[in-house]
C-alpha cells in the first residue's frame with residue numbers, strides 16, 4: 001500500500017501580486033497532501049482571488065493569528081503582504097514565534113534610482129508631508145487611500161490622489177481623486193503629469209513593475225520624487241525576493257519535515 005504523505009498546510013498572507021503568483025506556482029506544481037490558503041485583509045472590493053483556498057478579514061491580532069495557525073494545523077507561513085503592511089508583518093512574526101511555525105517574508109526588490117532621478121528619501125508619511133511644500137505645490141500622491149490623512153493639513157498644496165477604492169475623509173481640501181488599479185503605463189503616467197501640471201511625485205518605496213512607470217515619467221518631466229522608505233522586515237525573519245524563491249523555501253522545508 002502506498003504511504004500517504006503527511007498532510008501539510010501553508011498559509012500565505014496576501015494582498016500583493018507576489019502572493020497571488022506564489023499561490024499560482026504552488027497550484028501549478030501540486031504537492032500531494034499540500035493545502036494552500038491565502039489570507040486577504042478585505043480592504044479592496046472585488047479582490048482577485050488566487051488559486052487554492054482563501055479567507056478574508058483580520059485574525060484579531062497576533063494572538064488571534066496564533067490560534068488560527070493552531071486550529072488549522074498550519075505548517076509554514078509566507079508573509080507576502082505589501083512591504084508597508086507593517087502591523088501584519090509584526091503580528092505574523094509574533095504569532096509564528098508563539099505557535100512555533102516557520103515564517104518567511106516575501107518582499108519584492110525595492111526600486112533603485114536611475115541617472116536623472118531627483119529622489120528625496122523620508123522615513124515616514126509624516127516626514128513626507130513635512131518635506132512636501134518645499135518641493136512642489138501640485139503633487140501626484142500615490143501612497144494609497146489609507147495614507148491620505150497624513151497630508152490632510154496641507155492647505156497650500158493641490159493633490160492628484162490615486163487609489164484603487166475611494167478614500168474617506170480626512171483628505172487635503174484641494175484633492176482630485178483618481179480611482180485606478182495598476183498596472184500603469186509610461187504613456188498614461190506622462191499624460192497625468194502633463195494634464196495636471198504635476199511638479200512633485202509622492203510614493204512609497206513599494207517596488208514592483210506595475211507601478212514603476214510613474215518614476216520614469218517623473219524623471220522625464222524633471223520633477224522631484226518624495227520616496228517614503230520601507231519599514232524593515234521583523235528581526236530574525238528570513239526573506240525571499242521572489243515567489244519562485246519562496247516556493248523553493250517551502251519545497252526545502254517539506255523535504256526536511
Ligand code: NAP
Nearest residue numbers: 014015039040041058059060061081082084085086087088
Ligand atoms: P497592516 O496595517 O499591516 O495591518 C492592519 C491589520 O489588517 C492587521 O493587524 C490585520 O488585522 C489585518 N490584515 C492585514 N493584512 C492581512 C492579511 N493579508 N490577512 C488578514 N488580515 C490582514 O495592513 P495594511 O497596510 O492596512 O494592508 C492591508 C492589506 O492590503 C495587506 O494584505 C497588504 O498586503 C495590502 N496592501 C497594503 C498596501 C500598503 O501600502 N500598506 C498596499 C497594497 C496592498 P488583525 O490584527 O485583526 O489580524
